Amino acid sequence: MITMAILLVAMALAALWTVTANLYLRATIALALTSVILTVIMFRLGAPTAAVFELSVCAGLISVIFISVISLTHRLTLQEFLSRRQNRFARFRYLPPLLIAAALAMYFARQPLGVSLPWRETVTDARSVMWDLRRFDLFGQVMVLLAGVFGVVTLFRGAKNRDGR
Amino acid sequence: MxxxxxTWFWLFLTFAALVMISGLYCxxxxxxxxxxxxxxxxxxxGVTLLIIAAGFLSGQLALAQAIVITVIVIExxxxxxxxxxxxxxxxLFDSLNVKNTRSLKG
Known part of the structure; x- marks a missing residue:
């Protein structure tokens, strides 16, 4: 319980660092850290398949995508950097009180919620659920992936044509 | 455990809500x-954390993992x-600021 609570606090702090980070590269690193902590939580809850996906795709691939986008956009000037640093605290000043208020609201709503969840130990294989129970969903996933590939090809071809390359 | x-549900729900509020605010x-x-x-x-926690607490962890994999693919x-x-x-605009989209056509 204590370890899980520490992990959850660490994840919330990493998420907070991600949204308040001054530079995008730091935000990307914080996002990867959030994904890594979520991976550890998944492993501890007994979900290794999803954890491996989370680690490889979210902490790896998405970080690479973000870094690629950052490298393709222009560098900040010193004036932009200083103004952004000044504005950051002004922009995010309501976030800590909002989070504290939300945490308190959740604490006081704990009893009225009266949640009683089933506590069953029905262990089934994730692969069998994936390939047998949700076979049709896999078809949808493949279609979404193909749509994504088609979108990326179209978008990057448009950017190339505009540059005249 | x-x-x-x-108690577990409340703990996961609270932290998932905090993470989601941070993202929404941003x-x-x-x-x-x-x-x-x-x-x-x-x-x-935050949503992924909540799905896995729900799967863990209801004993349907395999189904939750399959849903999380779908979420990750779409993500x-x-x-x-x-x-x-x-x-x-x-x-087009030499900027990432959406305020600069005032010159959009249509």
């Missing part, structure tokens, strides 16, 4: 496309397409 399911207060995408990513992290497609859009936006 020796703790009541309701999404709402910024005008920068890249930061909006980061906010969206943080919201999805990647969203991120890749959004990255392409952001690069195009930057090429």
């Amino acid at each position: 020796g703790v009541e399911p309701a 999404f709402l207060v910024t005008f920068n496309l890249l930061r909006m995408l980061i906010g969206l990513e943080i919201i999805i992290k 990647v497609v969203i991120m890749v397409v959004a990255a392409g859009l952001i690069i195009n936006f930057h090429d």
Whole structure:
């Protein structure tokens, strides 16, 4: 319980660092850290398949995508950097009180919620659920992936044509 | 693990809500496309945590894992397409600020 609570606090702090980070590269690193902590939580809850996906795709691939986008956009000037640093605290000043208020609201709503969840130990294989129970969903996933590939090809071809390359 | 399911549920729900609020706040207060995408990513992290916690507490962890894998696949497609859009936006307006889109056609 204590370890899980520490992990959850660490994840919330990493998420907070991600949204308040001054530079995008730091935000990307914080996002990867959030994904890594979520991976550890998944492993501890007994979900290794999803954890491996989370680690490889979210902490790896998405970080690479973000870094690629950052490298393709222009560098900040010193004036932009200083103004952004000044504005950051002004922009995010309501976030800590909002989070504290939300945490308190959740604490006081704990009893009225009266949640009683089933506590069953029905262990089934994730692969069998994936390939047998949700076979049709896999078809949808493949279609979404193909749509994504088609979108990326179209978008990057448009950017190339505009540059005249 | 020796703790009541309701306590576990409350713990996971609280922290997932905090993570999602952080992402939503980031999404709402910024005008920068890249930061909006980061906010969206943080919201999805909170949702993923909640799905896995629900699967763990209801004993349907295999189903939860399958759903999380679907979420991750769709998340990647969203991120890749959004990255392409952001690069195009930057090429057109030389900025990532959405306030600069006032000169859009139509």
